Amino acid sequence: MVNEGHKDNEFKILLVDNMIVAEEKDELKVKLKEIFGYSQFRGNQEVVIRNILSGKNTFVIMPTGAGKSLCYQLPAMIKDGLAIVISPLIALMKNQVDQLNAYGINARFLNSTLSKGEITRLKKECITGAVKLLYVAPESLNKEENIEFLQKVNVSFVAIDEAHCISEWGHDFRPEYRKIKTMIAQLGDMNVIALTATATPKVQIDIQKNLQMEEADVFISSFNRKNLYYEVRPKKETKKQLIRFLKEHKGKSGIIYCLSRKKVEEIAQLINVNGFKAAPYHAGLDPDVRMKNQDDFLNEETDIIVATIAFGMGIDKPDVRFVVHYDVPKSLEGYYQETGRGGRDGLEGVCLMFYSHNDLSKLEKFNKDKPVQERENALVLLQEMEFYAESPVCRRKQLLHYFGEEYKEENCGSCDNCVHPRERFDGTEFVKMAIEATKQTNERFNLTHLVNVIRGTEDEYVKSYGHFDLPIFGKGDQKDADFWKSVIRQTLIYQYLEKDIDNIGV
Ligand code: ADP
Numbered sequence: 001m002v003n004e005g006h007k008d009n010e011f012k013i014l015l016v017d018n019m020i021v022a023e024e025k026d027e028l029k030v031k032l033k034e035i036f037g038y039s040q041f042r043g044n045q046e047v048v049i050r051n052i053l054s055g056k057n058t059f060v061i062m063p064t065g066a067g068k069s070l071c072y073q074l075p076a077m078i079k080d081g082l083a084i085v086i087s088p089l090i091a092l093m094k095n096q097v098d099q100l101n102a103y104g105i106n107a108r109f110l111n112s113t114l115s116k117g118e119i120t121r122l123k124k125e126c127i128t129g130a131v132k133l134l135y136v137a138p139e140s141l142n143k144e145e146n147i148e149f150l151q152k153v154n155v156s157f158v159a160i161d162e163a164h165c166i167s168e169w170g171h172d173f174r175p176e177y178r179k180i181k182t183m184i185a186q187l188g189d190m191n192v193i194a195l196t197a198t199a200t201p202k203v204q205i206d207i208q209k210n211l212q213m214e215e216a217d218v219f220i221s222s223f224n225r226k227n228l229y230y231e232v233r234p235k236k237e238t239k240k241q242l243i244r245f246l247k248e249h250k251g252k253s254g255i256i257y258c259l260s261r262k263k264v265e266e267i268a269q270l271i272n273v274n275g276f277k278a279a280p281y282h283a284g285l286d287p288d289v290r291m292k293n294q295d296d297f298l299n300e301e302t303d304i305i306v307a308t309i310a311f312g313m314g315i316d317k318p319d320v321r322f323v324v325h326y327d328v329p330k331s332l333e334g335y336y337q338e339t340g341r342g343g344r345d346g347l348e349g350v351c352l353m354f355y356s357h358n359d360l361s362k363l364e365k366f367n368k369d370k371p372v373q374e375r376e377n378a379l380v381l382l383q384e385m386e387f388y389a390e391s392p393v394c395r396r397k398q399l400l401h402y403f404g405e406e407y408k409e410e411n412c413g414s415c416d417n418c419v420h421p422r423e424r425f426d427g428t429e430f431v432k433m434a435i436e437a438t439k440q441t442n443e444r445f446n447l448t449h450l451v452n453v454i455r456g457t458e459d460e461y462v463k464s465y466g467h468f469d470l471p472i473f474g475k476g477d478q479k480d481a482d483f484w485k486s487v488i489r490q491t492l493i494y495q496y497l498e499k500d501i502d503n504i505g506v
């Protein structure tokens with residue numbers, strides 16, 4: 001649709017980043033220091049915590065590593081009762097609970113790894129009020145006996161971590177997450193806080209609708225990672241390019257992501273043969289070996305970890321100096337998460353992706369057995385990836401645009417497209433035609449259709465809608481389809497057009 005400036009959103013969005021902490025707010029800081037030993041809140045943490053403490057539904061979007069967990073952990077300690085934390089991964093639950101226990105906080109988890117006896121004892125402790133945080137997987141929460149038990153507990157609020165798993169438009173959909181609202185409704189009128197590190201505007205609205213928390217206060221932190229350098233290179237003579245790149249970063253810590261286990265093994269071997277210290281990591285390895293490889297990487301015994309995307313969740317190594325995508329990732333969400341593991345300490349972080357269209361076709365084939373809707377959603381994510389990789393626009397601007405944030409600088413100075421800009425020309429005339437085509441087709445069609453109309457390609461859609469009669473039809477036939485795709489994409493990025501959030505692809 002045509003962007004007519006900022007409309008009144010039906011959802012409240014508070015963009016308050018890097019809030020300056022005022023003096024009178026010290027009481028909360030005392031608690032922060034007392035319980036966690038930190039002297040300062042980071043970014044949005046304090047405003048978020050105050051919002052939860054005042055009993056409002058809260059939605060937090062914060063990039064990985066920014067400190068989401070504290071947003072519900074501190075209120076859990078301050079509020080009366082037990083906070084329920086819904087989290088999708090049993091391994092991460094255990095990590096978090098161990099960390100909290102180390103702070104002397106009575107946090108526990110309830111999942112399928114516990115014995116009957118352990119569960120009985122845990123439930124008793126929750127009912128007496130001894131436990132402050134209880135981590136549960138949605139599968140466990142779904143069990144009737146657990147709902148019955150929680151109805152007897154004084155619950156302070158419910159936190160939903162990794163909330164993007166609720167949305168089928170996102171990259172990490174978990175069907176059982178969609179039932180969360182029904183489950184918590186059985187506990188009474190609960191305060192809810194949802195948190196995620198990735199949500200496009202469409203996914204964000206989907207999450208809020210699904211949780212029936214449209215009225216919630218939304219806190220979005222900036223996704224800009226200033227110290228990361230983004231680069232995309234064609235996937236040609238990739239092994240040679242990779243070795244050359246590694247030589248330039250010799251002795252530094254880095255992650256190389258590959259799509260398959262086989263590729264992980266192959267590349268790890270190649271790198272070792274070339275004199276680097278690398279170890280593989282994927283779900284097919286013996287658990288002991290996998291753990292050892294991960295620990296060696298964290299302890300700097302090995303410099304480089306070659307991994308599938310199974311690696312990295314919950315890993316907080318500050319000095320990862322480069323993240324290479326040897327294969328094209330499945331979505332920009334995934335790409336942003338994975339590159340986000342570089343430069344956590346604020347120092348150098350180089351993000352290099354090798355791109356080939358062939359990789360996209362392979363990824364598309366993986367999806368062929370999925371249900372139609374899921375397949376189509378996955379395809380849209382792949383198309384976004386394609387645009388990102390092929391576009392001449394600043395990578396940072398594109399990534400931030402994808403997550404609903406406007407990056408205003410013309411040149412970020414820290415991506416390949418800004419450092420080595422491609423030749424530019426005045427495209428006003430083409431942008432006008434793209435807008436015209438959008439208007440004349442009543443703002444209801446996708447990019448492919450618009451390109452067909454502009455170029456005068458008569459496919460069945462053009463015929464059935466009679467779009468060959470439009471004044472704009474065929475006016476752009478001197479340029480090819482890729483040219484027009486790029487024009488429309490850039491018109492979106494520069495916000496003369498916008499995507500229709502309710503209709504995918506439009
Ligand atoms: P996220 O879940 O957003 O990826 P975490 O909650 O795991 O991030 O926090 C990342 C790291 O930042 C953790 O090591 C955490 O202890 C630390 N951290 C969080 N908040 C603060 C703070 N206010 N001051 C210092 N360190 C913090």
Ligand code: ZN
Nearest residue numbers: 394412415418
């Ligand atoms: Zn840039």
